Amino acid sequence: MDAKTIKLKIKRQDKPESKPYWQEFEVPYKPLSNVIACLMEIQRTPLTADGKQINPVTWDANCLEEVCGSCTMLINGKVRQSCTALVDQIKQPIVLEPMSKFPVVRDLQVDRSRIFKDLKKAKAWIPIDGTHDIGEGPVMSDSLRAKRYVLSECMTCGCCLEACPQYTKDNGFMGAAIFSQVRLFNLHPTGEMTQEERLETIMGKGGIADCGNAQACVESCPKNIPLTESIADMGRQTSWQLLKNLLLK
Amino acid sequence: MAKRKKRIIVIGGGLAGLSAAMKICEMGSEVILIAYQSLKRSHSVCAQGGINAAMDTKDEGDSPEKHFFDTIRGGDFLAEQPLVRDMCHQAPAIIHLLDRMGVAFNRTGEGHLAFRRFGGTLYSRTAFAGATTGQQLVYSLDEQVRRYEHDGLVQKLEWHEYLGAVLDGNGVCRGAIIHDLRTNEIFTLAGDAVILATGGPSQVYSRSTASTVNTGAAATMAYLQGAKYANGEFIQIHPTAIPGQDKLRLMSESARGEGGRIWVPKKAGDTREPLKIPENERYYFLEEKYPLYGNLVPRDVASREIYEIVYNQKLGVEGQPMVYLDLTHKTKEYLEDRLGGIIDIYKKFTGDDPREVPMKIFPAVHYSMGGLWTDYESTAEGLIDHQSPRNQMTSIQGLYAAGEADCQYHGANRLGANSLLSCIYTGLMMAPGVLNYASNISKSVEDVPSSTFDEARNYWTERFDKIKKMDGNENPYKLHQELGDTLMENVLIVRDNKTLEKTVYAIQEIEARFKNVKCVDTNDWANPAASFINQLYCMIHLSKIITKGALMRDEFRGAHYKPDYDLNQPSDFDPYEYIDYLEKKNYGEIAEDAFPPGHLDYMRRYEENNTHWLKNSIATLEDNQPDITYEDVNTSLLTPRPRKYD
Missing domain, CATH: 3.50.50.60 (FAD/NAD(P)-binding domain)
Incomplete structure (x- = not known):
């Protein structure tokens, strides 16, 4: 009897500066398998489809349930998390590649520290007075909470940036993830008090004005965050800010 | 300066x-x-x-x-x-x-x-x-x-x-x-x-x-x-997780906190669609056994009950180790707002929508x-x-x-x-x-x-050099899986000493095989294998602590359930009887008929058990093995008493 297998084609790269190459794999089929289960199988039996002994493929992963954002990669050309990529639902051979907009560390691992740096630039936080007990937070309607909650589910996975034609490896564009975070913090009653600082950041180089309105970001977001809505809102807020700057400064 | x-x-x-x-x-x-x-x-x-x-x-x-x-x-x-x-x-x-x-x-x-x-x-x-x-x-x-x-x-x-x-x-x-x-x-x-x-x-x-x-x-x-x-x-076993190959994804307790109900068909092996099974042919076992807390009994209790239903009463859904967790009686809007994240996860991993059909879940290792x-x-x-x-x-x-x-x-x-x-x-x-x-x-x-710092660095550099040179025939990831399977099978919800003793030896064997591990990755950049092998070494030691601790603790307390040492609480027992018992004891002899039949004996057993086991087990390393001793717990604020949730 022919045992059922899963076929994979994986783009590999040993070092950041070395040349990528492709390898093919065949792992035993198990029900409910996702792409990560296949990669784990390659760790346990590090052989290519034609039996060559190799270093196991490396990839990033942690939670395996699509809340940490770590295991993002290109699967059959589409950027997504590999934990929720169920083998039964995708075409074989399953083609795996690292994200293309970030420097490759090794194999399917990339360095996404640029997104975190941009979060720092955008001052994506609520500037609280301190951690001591000074009582309740601001009263807030549940509808505002709901609006913020959707935005705060962003796991900094980078899907929207990978999909964005404007975001390239070497330009300084911040991209939808950052604009949406600025909106999240500007929506908070305390965050609103410092909204100008955040707006100034995204009005500068690599900011919202560079958005080409391709709308690829919103389609790629695994958490269905209304990114184009965020971009539109930030467009409005920065326009007002620009006007205010002209009139008052 | x-x-x-x-x-x-x-x-x-x-x-x-x-x-x-x-x-x-x-x-x-x-x-x-x-x-x-x-x-x-x-x-x-x-x-x-x-x-x-x-x-x-x-x-x-x-x-x-x-x-x-x-x-x-x-x-x-x-x-x-x-x-x-x-x-x-x-x-x-x-x-x-x-x-x-x-x-x-x-x-x-x-x-x-x-x-x-x-x-x-x-x-x-x-x-x-x-x-x-x-x-x-x-x-x-x-x-x-x-x-x-x-x-x-x-x-x-x-x-x-x-x-x-x-x-x-x-x-x-x-x-x-x-x-x-x-x-x-x-x-x-x-x-x-x-x-x-x-x-x-x-x-x-x-x-x-x-x-x-x-x-x-x-x-x-x-x-x-x-x-x-x-x-x-x-080790906490969470009652509700989604079965899977690479991990068992959590299905939050909030599903029950928001009204989710756990049940199985009353008839073993019932093959009907769950929503076609009428109410009176469903067994809401937690609600029936624990009318006060219902589906929200503590996790150790819920996991034991699910285990009992599936393995002893053979009532698992489709004959499998699964029970239903049902949210279908709630409106879609309510579920989206309160539980959206976990409902999406369930749907993504199983293809079924919990808003439409009851979820199938089973307990999983969750927390230490x-x-x-x-x-x-x-x-x-x-x-x-x-x-x-x-x-x-x-x-x-x-x-x-x-x-x-x-x-x-x-x-x-x-x-x-x-x-x-x-x-x-x-x-x-x-x-x-x-x-x-x-x-x-x-x-x-x-x-x-x-x-001091140089020595520490040299020690670890040498240790990792040695790991990188390991060239036996054991794949570290496979060995990890075997270790994990050993603990899954033997040190889970229901524990017994014979099995635990065998497990101690099984871990020893894995430890011996660890020496024969191969560092399966030769890259000199971003190589995770050496690091994993070092972690595996730690996990072997940790599994020894868990297993020996379980073996030595001859009682039933919380998540540590040994049926052989169950004190068999009488079904009509009220925990406040125990406070009463302690008070009566302070004033002298207690009449044998002061409590309902069997209760006094049970309370004496409970008290006696606590003098032995209401203690923290402390593992320290001795000759490469965990040496386990016991230390008192501070109970100065609340008097320990039997738990009961029905």
């Missing part, structure tokens, strides 16, 4: 590590934050349902004292009472802080915090942000830490692994040995104190709700360096109540002295532990939504004490000879 700032090394970027880092920076000291991956990816993001604080916003009569009682009783009286009481009293302030930091907590019509029910309590005590509360809390703390990074107080070393503590000639922790996971370089960091906020060890089981980083290696390394490891045998033994200090009034350098310090001076890596807060069974609380509480609470320790230590880290 200006006095330099104190420098604290925090290992781990989850809730405990971030809380500690934030508080330490706020107090004006520097933090080096070490994380295995980028921050925001830590396992704390997997927590779903919420975080407990008794704020009694619904006038149900809740209070921090009731929260304290529920937590202690939920943990079968093994948790450290003064600490738990302090935690429960701090909880409302912690929620307010998180709210001010911008956590999108669900709100009431008037715009205040909303609370929901969770297991092991009768009160609505759980604040929540949809069904991704852990993720939301991690993000908000991460943002505050990023703010301190922006201000120059935090230095983050992401993609770095903690290998061990640098100990000076007196066994005092003076820093950490760090492994750069990209360059694979090994170096040391000097610090005034080191905090291990490194999470739990569920990866010692082959399938659990844990993330891949939860190997418990850092805490185990502390044990291998001489620290005490407490209550390792108390035990961990590194940590200290604390009380004031004369019996309250926690928040300035004490002893708070959260392990038995190695200068080495601290917080969050799931510690052991004091959950006893023999953790209540749902208490883990987020204990992680943040420990992180915040320990900060003043850690800084006091750093300020008052008699010999500063600058006075430690550099040879």
Whole structure:
């Protein structure tokens, strides 16, 4: 009897500066398998489809349930998390590649520290007075909470940036993830008090004005965050800010 | 010369590590934050349902004292009472802080915090942000830490692994040995104190709700360096998880807190679609057996009952180890708002929509109540002295532990939504004490000879060189799976000594085979294999602690269930009889007919059992094996009594 297998084609790269190459794999089929289960199988039996002994493929992963954002990669050309990529639902051979907009560390691992740096630039936080007990937070309607909650589910996975034609490896564009975070913090009653600082950041180089309105970001977001809505809102807020700057400064 | 700032090394970027880092920076000291991956990816993001604080916003009569009682009783009286009481009293302030930091907590019509029910309590005590509360809390703390990074107080070393503590000639922790996971370089960091906020060890089981980083290696390394490891045998099995190949994904207790019902068809092997099975042919076994708490009995109780239904009564859905968790009676809008995140996860992984069909779930390894033994200090009034350098310090001076890596807060069974609380509480609470320790230590880290650091670095460089040269015929990932399967099969919900004895030998065999491991990756850059082999070594030691602890503890307490030592509580027993019994005992002899038949005997057995076993098990390393001794638990505030939830 022919045992059922899963076929994979994986783009590999040993070092950041070395040349990528492709390898093919065949792992035993198990029900409910996702792409990560296949990669784990390659760790346990590090052989290519034609039996060559190799270093196991490396990839990033942690939670395996699509809340940490770590295991993002290109699967059959589409950027997504590999934990929720169920083998039964995708075409074989399953083609795996690292994200293309970030420097490759090794194999399917990339360095996404640029997104975190941009979060720092955008001052994506609520500037609280301190951690001591000074009582309740601001009263807030549940509808505002709901609006913020959707935005705060962003796991900094980078899907929207990978999909964005404007975001390239070497330009300084911040991209939808950052604009949406600025909106999240500007929506908070305390965050609103410092909204100008955040707006100034995204009005500068690599900011919202560079958005080409391709709308690829919103389609790629695994958490269905209304990114184009965020971009539109930030467009409005920065326009007002620009006007205010002209009139008052 | 200006006095330099104190420098604290925090290992781990989850809730405990971030809380500690934030508080330490706020107090004006520097933090080096070490994380295995980028921050925001830590396992704390997997927590779903919420975080407990008794704020009694619904006038149900809740209070921090009731929260304290529920937590202690939920943990079968093994948790450290003064600490738990302090935690429960701090909880409302912690929620307010998180709210001010911008956590999108669900709100009431008037715009205040909303609370929901969770297991092991009768009160609505759980604040929540949809069904991704852990993720939301991690993000908000991460943002505050990023703010301190922006201000120059935090230095983050992401993609770095903690290998061990640098100990000076007196066994005092003076820093950490760090492994750069990209360059694979090994170096040391000097610090005034080191905090291990490194999470739990569920990866010692082959399938659990844990993330891949939860190997418990850092805490185990502390044990291998001489620290005490407490209550390792108390592993929480969460009643509801989604079956899967690579992991068992959590299905939050909040599904039941929001009205989810657990049931199986009354007829074994019933093949009808679940919604075609009429109400009277369904067995809502938790609701029937526990009318008071129903589906919200504590986790240890629920997991045992599901196990009983599936394996002893053979009533699992489709004859498989699964039961239904049913939300279909709730409106779609309500479910989307309150549980959207977990419903999507279930749908993504199974293809079924919980809004349309009942979910199929089964218990899974979830949390370790035990961990590194940590200290604390009380004031004369019996309250926690928040300035004490002893708070959260392990038995190695200068080495601290917080969050799931510690052991004091959950006893023999953790209540749902208490883990987020204990992680943040420990992180915040320990900060003043850690800084006091750093300020008052008699010999500063600058006075430690550099040879101490050189030796530590050389030891680890050599150790990793040796690991990289390992060239046997065992694949480390396969061996890990075997170790995990061994624990899954033998040290889970129902435990017995014969099986545990065999397991001790099985682990010994795996340990012997470990010597024959092959380092399967030869790359000299970003090579994860050597690091994993080192973690596997730690996991083997940790599984010895868990298994030996379970073998030696001849009783039934919380998550540690040995049917042979079940005290068989009479079904009509009332826990307050026991308080009555203790009082009567104080006044002299008790008439044999003072209580309903069988009750007096049961209470005597209970009391006798507690004199032996109401103790923390403490593992220390002796000749490469865990040596287990027992230490008293502080029960000065609440009298231990039998648990009962029906």
